Amino acid sequence: MSKLELLPINIGGEWRLGGGDESASLYPATGEVVGRLRAPSLADVQEAIEKADQAFRTSGWAQKKPHERAAVLHRVAQLIRERAEPLAQLQRLDNGKPISETRALVASAAGTFQFFAAACETMEETITPSRGDFMTMSVYEPMGVVAAITPWNSPIASEAQKLAPALAAGNAVVVKPAEATPLLALELARICEEAGVPKGIVSVLPGRGSVIGDAITKHPLVKRVSFTGGTSTGKHIARIAADKMMPVSLELGGKSATMVLEDADLDHAVNGVLYGIFSSSGESCIAGSRLFVARKLYGDFMERLTAKATALRVGDPADERTQMGPLITAEAKARVESYVAGAEAEGATVVVDGREAKFEGNGFFTGVSLLDHVKTDSKVYLEEIFGPVLAIVRVNSYEEGLQLINDHQFGNGTAIFTRDGGTARSFEFDVEAGMVGINVPIP
Numbered sequence: 001m002s003k004l005e006l007l008p009i010n011i012g013g014e015w016r017l018g019g020g021d022e023s024a025s026l027y028p029a030t031g032e033v034v035g036r037l038r039a040p041s042l043a044d045v046q047e048a049i050e051k052a053d054q055a056f057r058t059s060g061w062a063q064k065k066p067h068e069r070a071a072v073l074h075r076v077a078q079l080i081r082e083r084a085e086p087l088a089q090l091q092r093l094d095n096g097k098p099i100s101e102t103r104a105l106v107a108s109a110a111g112t113f114q115f116f117a118a119a120c121e122t123m124e125e126t127i128t129p130s131r132g133d134f135m136t137m138s139v140y141e142p143m144g145v146v147a148a149i150t151p152w153n154s155p156i157a158s159e160a161q162k163l164a165p166a167l168a169a170g171n172a173v174v175v176k177p178a179e180a181t182p183l184l185a186l187e188l189a190r191i192c193e194e195a196g197v198p199k200g201i202v203s204v205l206p207g208r209g210s211v212i213g214d215a216i217t218k219h220p221l222v223k224r225v226s227f228t229g230g231t232s233t234g235k236h237i238a239r240i241a242a243d244k245m246m247p248v249s250l251e252l253g254g255k256s257a258t259m260v261l262e263d264a265d266l267d268h269a270v271n272g273v274l275y276g277i278f279s280s281s282g283e284s285c286i287a288g289s290r291l292f293v294a295r296k297l298y299g300d301f302m303e304r305l306t307a308k309a310t311a312l313r314v315g316d317p318a319d320e321r322t323q324m325g326p327l328i329t330a331e332a333k334a335r336v337e338s339y340v341a342g343a344e345a346e347g348a349t350v351v352v353d354g355r356e357a358k359f360e361g362n363g364f365f366t367g368v369s370l371l372d373h374v375k376t377d378s379k380v381y382l383e384e385i386f387g388p389v390l391a392i393v394r395v396n397s398y399e400e401g402l403q404l405i406n407d408h409q410f411g412n413g414t415a416i417f418t419r420d421g422g423t424a425r426s427f428e429f430d431v432e433a434g435m436v437g438i439n440v441p442i443p
């Protein structure tokens, strides 16, 4: 292991080494160690949660007026913006996304704190209709200690999306970042402290999810969990929550779909499809990994899609021109490539094979893969791959495409490319998905 010093973690407001196993953050582009730390022990988890509960009751954070908490959150946003470049570089090293993407994620994290500062300050409590000679009100109150469990694919943005609203509401937050990408959550905790969030209100406990995440979720003092990650982990957390009668927020996996109709602007649609699946190396819950193309324009569309897909610049995340970086780990690369191999065995045609792309060094790179003639009952069509693999299906009509999009267990996002405003409008209503893009990639 590298000679880098072990990083302290934040246990109930105290920065110190965890008492658990050593782990490392690797730069996915080279496999080099960029950060080392010791995970918390179970005793550290207990201590952090008890201290969070104490800080919630005694630090004055929950009792601050909303505009006072908003002022602190505005300072967090400002500090993120002042440190935008080092944070973007750190996120590049921690998870291997191209620098152009990590800069956008840092800007989004600052915007999230700014948004929740404004929401906190302007949220109105309501006087409700009274049923007697007294006044009745609906008011907002913090819950106490809440947990934020995040995945590795967009750390600073995910962590901001959980921390900012929980802090705005006056809660104490225990953050459990993914073991692979602990560095940005630690930076955010330092920034919160510097901005004036009291000690103990934010803890960061990096470590294995099945041990540390589980202990946090089960703890009786943890009153709510906000989780983003895989569907099977989400189900596990939901079961624990049911036992505790605890509310949870779950943002889970996806297999989003794009439909290109025969009247679409072809080049625009090709660019949208490419962005939808290959940005973030396909490691996105809204990756447009299923594509339905009108049979009539198929040949022309595929020719342009293949040419542009093979010309994508895949490589060094530090290079401003890079469009796709490596995958997060060697295991992720092996898993994604095994789906491509499996697709062939299931009868798909591999038009572009990401396994054949050549890269120097020990990074976890794979190229983009385009799969044609994909069967709608095949694994590669049904399961989330979480990598740069596009499954393509030809359709004879809008209705056929719509039915296939809806007849799937995942529905995070979808997009349609068409010049017909009426069809686009119908799609918005007919499609069963959380987010709908019209002539734009899945938003």
Ligand code: NAP
Pocket: 149, 150, 151, 152, 153, 176, 177, 178, 179, 180, 207, 208, 209, 210, 211, 212, 213, 214, 217, 228, 229, 230, 231, 233, 234, 236, 237, 251, 252, 253, 254, 284, 285, 286, 384, 386, 412
């Ligand atoms: P994951 O394996 O479910 O892990 C997510 C987080 O949960 C990590 O911090 C993980 O810790 C932790 N965890 C694992 N087991 C746990 C347990 N038993 N109890 C509590 N926490 C536990 O997912 P991932 O591989 O990191 O992320 C990819 C998945 O996230 C994909 O399915 C993707 O679609 C989804 N995602 C969804 C959204 C959305 O908004 N819908 C956004 C981004 C990602 P360790 O990793 O340290 O073990």
